[in-house]
Each structure stands twice: as C-alpha cells, then as structure tokens.
Amino acid sequence: MATPKELSDFLIAIERRAFKQTAYAVRDDHAALDIVQDAMMKLAEKYGERPATEFPMLFQRILQNTMRDFWRRQKVRNLWTTLLSSFGSNDGDSEERDPLETIDVEDDADEPSAQLARSQTIQLIERALEKLPARQREAFVLRYWEEMDVAETAKIMGCSDGSVKTHCSRAVHALALELKKQGLDKLGLSNAVFDKK
C-alpha cells in the first residue's frame, strides 16, 4: 500500500507534465487543470491502496479516460449550442468564429531575449503537437514523453503493440515535417545546426 508521502512525491514528479499534456489535448488551460485535479483525486480514491510502483500506469490511464469524458461532454454541449444557435437571431454579432482565435498562445514577452529562439521552437512544437490526431498525440506522449514501453502504452491506449508503433511513427513524422515546414532554420538556430550538416 502506498503512503501519502509516496503519492505526494509521485504527483509532484508528474503534475506539470500531466497538465501540459492535457492542455495540448484539450486546448484549454482551465479545463486541463480541472482534468488533472480529477485524475489526481480518482487515483487517491480508487487506487490509494495500490503500491506506488503502479501509480504511473494507473494515473495515465485515469488521465486519458478523464480527457475522453471531457470530450464527450464537450461534444454534447457543442451539439446543444449548435442547435440553439441555429434558432438564434441573425444580427450583426453572429459572425463566424475563427477556430484559430480560440487557440491560447502563451505570452512570452517576459522571457529573456537569449532564450527567444528556443522558446519559439518550443512554441512551434507545442502547436504541432496540438494539431496531431488524438491517438497519435496520445501514443507520442505516453511512449516518448512519459517514457513508457510499447506494451505499457498499448495497455493504456487499449490497442495492439503494432498500433502503438504505427501511431508513434506517424506522430514523429508529422511533428518533424510540421516543424520543417514552419522553418526552424529561420529562427536563428540555423548556424549551429546546418554547419554540422
């Protein structure tokens, strides 16, 4: 049985990553915080008596399921919003919404200028990650970011080892090409990189 300290240590180690992973998936920081909070509480409530070594797998599973619940709720809410808005008035305020406006871009104005290039690279990666299909992002995050092996990732995702490998490979290709397309060489990093090439 895990002690409260073991749970606390585990949560301290993963909470930031869990939040960022969720934020990339749901594209809403507040919702991401709610989801991580729910997942933490579910882990304590339902699996508190399990040994601490099982926490990483259990927590990731809970987190992914909580995200799915969020999407289901969003889907229903969006359906109702669409239905209700179709009955609404057609006045000047009802302009079409640009989905790009809803993407929360972090303000890095207070970052030191020396870290600007790196910060821009990370932002590009974050946006590329957000654009990935959900299953590819999930596979990439679990396999590479959470450093789980293929079998563990497959277990959490509820699919075969082969599917995990395919999702991961496609995710890396998509991320790499997206970054290349965005032109990393234009971000002031080209000298260090292309001189080597």
Next chain:
Amino acid sequence: MNMHKDNMTNTKNINLIDDDVITDPVMEEQIARGISDLLNNRAQHLKPEQEQRLSVARNAAVTYLAEQQAQYSTSNHVAGHSNVLRWFGHAGHSFEQHRVASAALLVAVMLLTFFAVQQFGSTHNLENSDAFLLASDLPPEAYADKGFDAWIESN
C-alpha cells in the same frame, strides 16, 4: 549550461529532419526524444497560478489518502477485538464480507417466511374443509346410503 547544451542538441536532431533520414528508426527515436526533452523543459516553467492550482489539487488528493488510511487503521483496531463486526462491514474494507452476511440474512428471512406461510396455509385449509363439511347440507341420497351411517359413526 548543460541544459542549454542539451537543448541545442535536441534542436539539431529536429533540424536533421529529412524524408530519407527519418526512415531510420534510430533517428526517429532521437527526434522524438529531442522533442520530448524540449517539452519537458517547457513543462517546468508554468505560470504561478497554474502551479498553485496543481499544488492545491495534489494536497487534496494526498489529504484524502491520509484520512482514508487513518480511518482504515482505526477500523482495523476495532475489528481486531470483534471479528463479528467485520462480517457486517464494520471495518470499511470488508465490503465483500458485508455483502455475504447481508445476503445470507436475506435468504434466511425468506426461507422462514416461506415455511411460516406454508404452515399457516395448510392449517387454515384443514379448518376450512372441516367447517364446510359441518355447515353444509347433506344431500337426501346420503340418508339413504347405509354406508354413510357407518362412516359417520366411525369418524
């Protein structure tokens, strides 16, 4: 300084992206690790309000577990003195035992009720048939039957 070096290496890996290169699984792994390291680095720099919110959530979960374990150890102490209580779910974690005891109790009550109804029903039927025989009018043929008198006497 080391972190900066690592990030530069990661950025190099990302920039070595080429359709030919990325078919190599080793390079694919390197690119993925490079991206993960950059993301990891990013995740360490959250806004203060986000850090605060995560801290509150973590404390709530840890407090819940601590309370549960304290409650469990108290229940175990009580249950140690009286195992009978555990069978009725007193220890909190003996939910299965509680269910078994409740089910057994329910079955016992049902069986008792069944036998009581059976017993009462059969007695009641006998009384009813006796009362019917005594209260009913005999048909005239019965008086003409010689065997009837003998039967009445014998009963």
